[in-house]
Amino acid sequence: MSSGPPGAAEEVEMVPSVVVGYDASQQSATAVRWAAREAARTGSPLLVVHVWGFAHQRTGGAGTSWLGAQVIAGVQAVADEGVAVALEAAPDVHARGSSATAHPRR
Known part of the structure; x- marks a missing residue:
């Protein structure tokens, strides 16, 4: 329960996460392993992110068809896969993977 005025948002303790990008390259696998060990060292959760995009479209250019859904599942x-790399490096870390579509400059 909040101790502030009525309607005030409750304070939520934010646990800082370690966030790392992964694109299946050796360089990104090295980054994921480092991030996993850092997350384990600090007791932080790890978020492995794969971002892709094509033609500035909301679905990354995959479309909304069955084939598009398969592309998004592949992404x-x-x-x-990046989460699996992380768990090999730090088996006790709380890691999850996320994919997103975005323009490369964002």
């Missing part, structure tokens, strides 16, 4: 699989 998520890259993030999940």
